[in-house]
Amino acid sequence: MASAITSLVFHGTLVHSTTPQEIEILTDALIVISDSKIVSLSRSVAPSSIPQTLTTLGLAPTTPCTLLKRGEFLIPGFIDTHNHAPQWTQRGTGRGLQIMDWLNTVTFPNEAKYASPAHARRMYASLVAGFLKQGVTTASYYGSLHGEATKILAETCLSKGQRALVGKCNMVRHAPDYYRDGDNAESLAVTEDFLAYMKTLDPECKLVQPILTPRFAICCDEELLAGIGAIAARESGMMIQTHFDEAVQEVELTRELFPQFGNEADLYESFGLFNERTIMAHCIYPNDYEIGRMKECDVGVAHCPVSNTTGGEWGAAPIRRYLDLGIKVGLGTDSGGGFSSSIIEAIRQALITSNGLATMKGDKSVMVTLNEAFYMATLGGAKVCGMGDKIGTFAVGKEFDALKINTLEETGSASTILEDEDTMEVIFEKFLMAGDDRNIVEVYVQGRSVK
Numbered sequence: 001m002a003s004a005i006t007s008l009v010f011h012g013t014l015v016h017s018t019t020p021q022e023i024e025i026l027t028d029a030l031i032v033i034s035d036s037k038i039v040s041l042s043r044s045v046a047p048s049s050i051p052q053t054l055t056t057l058g059l060a061p062t063t064p065c066t067l068l069k070r071g072e073f074l075i076p077g078f079i080d081t082h083n084h085a086p087q088w089t090q091r092g093t094g095r096g097l098q099i100m101d102w103l104n105t106v107t108f109p110n111e112a113k114y115a116s117p118a119h120a121r122r123m124y125a126s127l128v129a130g131f132l133k134q135g136v137t138t139a140s141y142y143g144s145l146h147g148e149a150t151k152i153l154a155e156t157c158l159s160k161g162q163r164a165l166v167g168k169c170n171m172v173r174h175a176p177d178y179y180r181d182g183d184n185a186e187s188l189a190v191t192e193d194f195l196a197y198m199k200t201l202d203p204e205c206k207l208v209q210p211i212l213t214p215r216f217a218i219c220c221d222e223e224l225l226a227g228i229g230a231i232a233a234r235e236s237g238m239m240i241q242t243h244f245d246e247a248v249q250e251v252e253l254t255r256e257l258f259p260q261f262g263n264e265a266d267l268y269e270s271f272g273l274f275n276e277r278t279i280m281a282h283c284i285y286p287n288d289y290e291i292g293r294m295k296e297c298d299v300g301v302a303h304c305p306v307s308n309t310t311g312g313e314w315g316a317a318p319i320r321r322y323l324d325l326g327i328k329v330g331l332g333t334d335s336g337g338g339f340s341s342s343i344i345e346a347i348r349q350a351l352i353t354s355n356g357l358a359t360m361k362g363d364k365s366v367m368v369t370l371n372e373a374f375y376m377a378t379l380g381g382a383k384v385c386g387m388g389d390k391i392g393t394f395a396v397g398k399e400f401d402a403l404k405i406n407t408l409e410e411t412g413s414a415s416t417i418l419e420d421e422d423t424m425e426v427i428f429e430k431f432l433m434a435g436d437d438r439n440i441v442e443v444y445v446q447g448r449s450v451k
């Protein structure tokens with residue numbers, strides 16, 4: 001169980017994004033958290049002035065204050081905008097398989113095991129603890145199709161203190177008999193039951209909230225998509241997630257199944273599932289028209305560079321275009337679709353993939369910068385999840401979801417070695433490009449320590 005706090009104070013270095021391109025490094029900041037929120041952020045306080053500043057803020061001058069030493073700093077918690085919870089144990093397997101073969105031979109047999117609540121309880125405890133350990137303070141999860149297991153996933157996030165969007169996966173076709181919803185009515189009834197349960201679990205959606213999760217159009221038919229769209233229209237604040245233009249095989253099969261639509265943007269939009277509340281995973285192959293619709297409808301992109309480049313085909317989403325157009329972009333691990341559940345790894349792979357794309361196009365301007373990748377991992381992801389005004393940066397009034405980073409060898413990690421002349425910019429870069437979860441020494445969600 002996460003521990004509750006009433007007040008928390010840090011002095012030292014904070015790093016966060018101010019725009020997709022710019023980060024801000026505050027080296028002598030004093031930040032005060034009360035209950036879940038940041039109540040004060042003094043940008044430059046000399047260590048000798050800490051007691052006096054605390055007094056000015058109405059706190060006792062002796063209030064315990066964590067002093068961050070050189071090599072230590074705070075960053076906003078990582079946000080995983082696309083994560084298949086039941087695929088936690090299958091990460092890295094089935095490489096090289098085309099999407100439909102991978103689903104049928106690796107993924108569906110694995111996800112089917114979540115019919116057992118005991119299995120779900122055991123695996124989801126490991127999953128949520130594992131993601132928290134890696135600094136993922138918010139995740140947008142696809143559950144399996146099972147109502148019971150998906151409730152267990154939401155309960156686990158709540159009890160371990162992870163902020164999460166949790167969805168029961170809807171799928172009635174193009175999946176084996178042993179792993180698909182019986183029919184559309186059953187698929188929608190299990191969804192409604194899950195939504196009703198979520199209203200009792202976390203009524204104000206303070207930490208955990210439901211998200212509508214049609215797996216992708218291939219696994220749904222018109223009636224099911226219309227049913228989910230009707231729930232989205234009724235529940236005005238509810239988020240929606242699915243997969244979008246993610247593989248050549250998937251795009252072609254979707255066209256065959258829905259010949260009345262020329263593209264996936266029109267398909268999802270016609271069912272009320274393509275709007276500012278939608279998180280679209282992958283977004284590798286949209287055409288110019290669809291990119292225009294993504295911008296117009298304010299859809300968010302879950303960029304999953306690890307799975308995009310190590311699944312059945314090598315795909316590079318046009319992230320430079322999305323960022324330049326002001327389309328919301330966050331990062332996703334995709335869990336089993338990739339090999340890593342680390343957002344740090346996703347940051348690196350976002351750079352590598354954009355470099356590959358730049359080389360293929362002979363155009364260096366499409367490359368994504370490290371600042372942009374960090375933005376996607378934090379504030380960009382927050383916006384994609386509909387939480388841009390709540391988390392993602394350090395600002396008074398926002399909730400304190402943060403990671404304490406230690407880049408020194410004392411953590412037991414030899415991944416980052418500092419030299420005396422290293423500037424804070426260099427230390428930050430070393431962490432993002434060479435660090436690992438051993439450098440993430442504390443994880444806070446809503447001001448509570450949850451690692």
Ligand code: GUN
Nearest residue numbers: 084215216243307334337
């Ligand atoms: N498309 C439909 N289901 C899935 C899934 O589980 N993972 C990925 N990467 N793509 C999908």
Ligand code: FE
Nearest residue numbers: 084281334337
């Ligand atoms: Fe996925």
